[in-house]
Amino acid sequence: MRPSTLASLLLPAALYAPALVLAGAPSVDGALALDNVHIVEAEDNRVSPRRCVRVEGAGITTITAAGEPACLRGARAIDLEGRYLVPGLIDMHAHLTLGPMEIKRERGRAVMQALPDDEIAEHNARRLVAFGVTTIRNPGGDLHAAARYEARLAAGELIGPESFNAGPVINNADLPGLATAARNAEDMERVVGAQVEAGADWIKLYTGLSPELLKAGIDAAHRHGRPAVAHLESIAWPDALAMGLDGIVHLMPLSPDLLTAKQRAAWQATARGSTYSFFEWWEHFDPEGAHADQLVAAYQEHRPIFDATLVAFHAAFVQDQDNAYRDDARRHAHPKLLAHWNEWFTFAIGWQPEDFERARAVWPKVQRMAARLYATDARMTLGTDMSNPWIAPGISLHREMQLLAEAGVPNARLLLAATRHAAEALGAGQRLGRVAPGFEADLLVLDADPLEDIQHTRDIHAVVLNGTLLTAAALNQLKGE
Template structure:
């Protein structure tokens, strides 16, 4: 791909168009919110009052009685036989059942035999939108409105995931966040990370940004700040001087940088971490900071020491390589996934028809097998050293289903040697603290936002019990699993009834998708 200099008039014109579109979208949603008008369809606010308890449907007070609370104020705390009262989207009262007064008129729900914990966080996702589909498919034949915001985020909510990090944020992502935060669409709180890559970006410009010099990098950071993103994501082809300039400028702008460790197989982990990178977004990034994976495994103590000294965090994404490995070993695996019917048809094209993992050569398969083992060892070593590690999945990557994959990640982390208590503490409290929202959410405490998950079984006993969702409570509104499942089935039926989509396009098969493009046997 030819180099696009940041300072060219073409780049400026593109940025002006992006900002203009974003301002129009914000003004439109604000207008709709002020006059309480529907956005595009009557079902945009996904759940109707008929699908949940009457009082909880409109955000009125709600009491959950006799429930076991896993508050995540510490990793092991358990509060049994408690009553929780929610009001105005917040946790108002927590007290022992039988000793807690429940005012008349409050909707009461039995929590007997159930477990209540903070809602879940996926620290690494790639939510779809129309333009993302156009860019990845290499086609303009994707009309506006093809990818509906309410559909993209429903699987997260149905799986108890009410906070995500969008690792490939675009101007459309800002509009999606406005729709969610204004209450027009049910969805998770979404932090936005805008991507910067080097002179020849690995992903299309429009999804990524290009910076080949330190001055370019500084300007892109200033643009990202001005456009309203929360974080800067450094990608794989940045050179060291530009990377250091990006981190320095982000610090001046009051932003943090996380991402990949660029320039793989160059053993530059120390300068990357010394530059004050806030978080490495894949465990596997360290596997490529050595001559081969075996050498990287021998260097795990060195990586631990570097990370400890720099204060860097780590996002796990173990399930990413496990899913890649499954697709390599069994090409038909994707077609058998039960979650496939909950994916937009355009996403299914990328997963099934343009999947670059299937039919991989033996050397590539061996590489991913080695990386999968390395990832588990690295994550366990980081946790044992008290380096903050938070779960993320790379959702939307082929085989990594939004919402569902976070439960896969939890199970992968148990296989790596972590306890359910460690995993859930990291996914709730630690994740919220990293994102700057620890005072608002991430624990079950009086005054905190009522973003909660009610489970039918104890996740401390078996991490797979996080899948056994009885209800999801978003901003104090109660959504039963039956209601959410009904919405998911309705969405799947609409997808199945869509005319066969043929976007065409010139894009090659999606070799790895957004964050894992294999190139010369590297990610």
């Protein structure tokens, strides 16, 4: 990030908090020392004694006891007064560049599209950083838009998280801006190759693919040296993992093969399809039953990368009520997306009052299944499905952690999922996700201990992005406040 870009953010904030901003100003030739701070050691479910963390350039160079001259010497020192330090958060399911879903007429028929929007991407990027999200995985979108974002980020023209990108999801039909069709194995090889050529870090496979095409996609991704992740419904997750699938997204299995014969018959007799399946399937699935055990065993054996995105579904389940997601969206979503969700596009189109009641009734089942999966040795991460209905940038990752904590997932496990384990899943575990010498200085300073209450991840005192400290005043400016 160029100093001129950061100055444009910090200097106006200096009018409101001159001492704080000056103390946290970027050190061009020297170092930054974050002194008198507890490091949250989630691996051991504890916090360290007070430490001094020295940052030079964009990296952590030294960690000592608080006040040690070796850490402070020649550095711009910040006394954090016993606050708490965690790695920058990672949202593994953030559609950074996605614009509104639109319907247009083409040759006499309706065609859906979800074209990228650079203005929305910049808006999302700033708010992600403001809420402590310093890295994302964009699990499906336009690679040209992703490249434009990365170029502007590298040039210092905007402030935002590092992004690991998949191309358009590969499905059985085209949806401009979001999905590319592959109707046979040759198509799959061509599409995967083109995405890798365009810079894809991941290959995202989707619900409409047959088992044969899913396997072809996994194999093509691996031939090109890329992991394959999938959003699946009809294909049972254990079967897909046995094919070599690297990751799964969304805690919505929705496969008839994960129901007993009796459960399957009951579900299919009344199933309406579409998003009604978000609760209708769960009415028949038993999270303590044999098929749930099979799912847990598959996670334990294959250790997939997984993000539950509970927040995306819970936001739909409470859409008929006043709720925090609407408030978040009003404050932090881009106006184009907010208008789009208010006008028509939600995950609960057509739902009646009784549908919302049924959805909320199955929510404890979803929670129990989440807790079981997050207790496995799988590579569990966190994601939000940002830019889909009512999922505002940044704040939604904190709500995801809260939902999983309410499901019974331990706070230390959640912090690891949002940091170290996510970094390892991205193939960047050697440089991201830890507070340690040699790691990049993407950090959060918190006012309270998140191991005691995961909601303390929202109590952000400051964010370090690429080695530069952004104070509370600067973060508020990123939020537009």
